[in-house]
Amino acid sequence: MTDAIVRFPLTTLFLVGAAAINASTITAGKHQSILLVTFVVGAFLSAVFQVDIERFSSKTSTRFLFMILVILLTAGYYLIIRPAPTLSMEIEIRTAVALFALLIAFIWVPVIKSEISFNQSFMIAFKSFFNTLFFSGVIFGGIAIILAAIQQLIFAIDSAAYSHAANIVFILFAPMYFLSLIPIYPKKDKRKENIEKAAACPKFLEILLSYIIIPLLSIFTLILVIYIIKNIGGEFWKDNLLEPMLVSYAITIILVYILVSEIENKFTAFFRMIFPKVLVPIVLFQITSTIISLTNTGVTHTRYYVILFGIFAAAAGILLSFLPVRKNGVIAAMLIIFSAVSILPPVDAFTISRTSQMNTLKNVLLKNKMIENNQIRPNESIPAEDKQIITDTIQYLQMMGYTKKIAWLPDDFNAYNDFQDTFGFKEYQKPGQVNQSVYLNMVQKTPITITGFDTFATIEINMTEKNRAGKIFDFKKQGKTYSLLKEFHKDQLVLSLRGANDQTLINFHTQEIFDKFYDYQPSAGQITAEEATFTKENDRVKMTIVVQNVGIEKQDKQYNNAMLLVFVQIK
Structure with missing residues (x-):
């Protein structure tokens, strides 16, 4: 870990910054996602530039120049996204694609024009990732158990302690531990033996890939080919549900191909010879199907990526069919180029x-x-x-x-x-x-005016609990007692405020809530305080209901439910 910090000093600083921002968010509850993402981008950039320097230059001055360049690029990214009040979906996807391209570059750059193949570098990164995941999980699990023991046996601790522990482990420790497992790739292959040892495929993984995953992929491919042949005249071109399946299939084929490139047995040889050639027609069929479906609906960013990845997968299948396995680095170069195309105007996905x-x-x-x-x-x-x-x-x-x-x-x-x-x-x-269901929540941390009300209570209503109707609470004002009750009338739940002699002062039919939000689209997700507020008033009393959350089941209204704040003012 010490060597990793010395080797990646700028990455370490960016990760410390990200952890600090996240800790501030946990403590204060104020999201600073733009700064957090900026530090993450800086960490990725600095890691890629560091392995680039190790591969092509040994000058200290060059290293400092690259560090300055990384800081400038990170600052430029921050200035680009800063005007946005929050991270939009477009910014998130662009950033995620850019980070993916940087990850591929991190694996590929150290072995450009090297005796060490991209397959070996990928295997090292693959093993390092799962080693990091395992150790980070064990460390966090241990910390969580220690915190729970302190909570139970010694003294109460803040529940945020678990979040702070996860922040340190997964944002600070895990990336640095991953980097510590990545060797320094030699410029002239002086330490090739150490690299080959680090890139060796564990026996467990070799068995898993050769004798379990490849046979399962073979069976799945056969089923897929039979389906396409049977439905080539109609259903295949209309079945949009196949898109995610075929994209996942193509990703799996390419990933497994790279992982088994250094494994020699009959199963892996069969896979390398047959599967790239099978991949090409399947992907071409899917590209055609997707393009046909765009005729009336137009292009969305998801369909754009489906088509772009399909073109990449088809090109990769063709190249893998003819190039030797040592040349798999061309796949990394293609991924970086395609990623850049998808996020840089004017031909980007958005x-x-x-x-x-x-x-x-x-x-x-x-x-x-x-x-x-x-x-x-x-x-x-x-x-x-x-x-x-x-x-x-x-x-x-x-x-x-x-x-x-x-x-x-x-x-x-x-x-x-x-x-x-x-x-x-x-x-x-x-x-x-x-849409058979609607689930909405009021925007969190919304202030609610309570001036003038005598009392309020949180009430849950559920149309399945008719047998739980009755008094909710009593309160007194100027020597008089008032009661709020839940009552069912003709399959409707009514909130009723009563005064002396059981006299009804005001009623609120909760069906108004379900009627108002019945046609809201589930994608809306949240409602404002103004939308969530219902008020009933007469010359004696004012009742205001604020909906915290509401669930509407359109197929069976008896499962409708809501959590309410009920405010009461006696005039």
């Missing part, structure tokens, strides 16, 4: 998908004469297929935060509140695909 979805939406609106003078005209009587396209594109554009970039949408447009008023119909769902 520019392409944004343009495609906006054009798809505009074309459907123009087709139905719903745009006039650069404004949308609501129209309920359009075909169901067009309603579906409008719904899907708006949901995607809203999710990605692109609706504000559309000139002919209202400036304050919100799909969850304004969809029907804007387009003239509710968000459309295909028959049989209607």
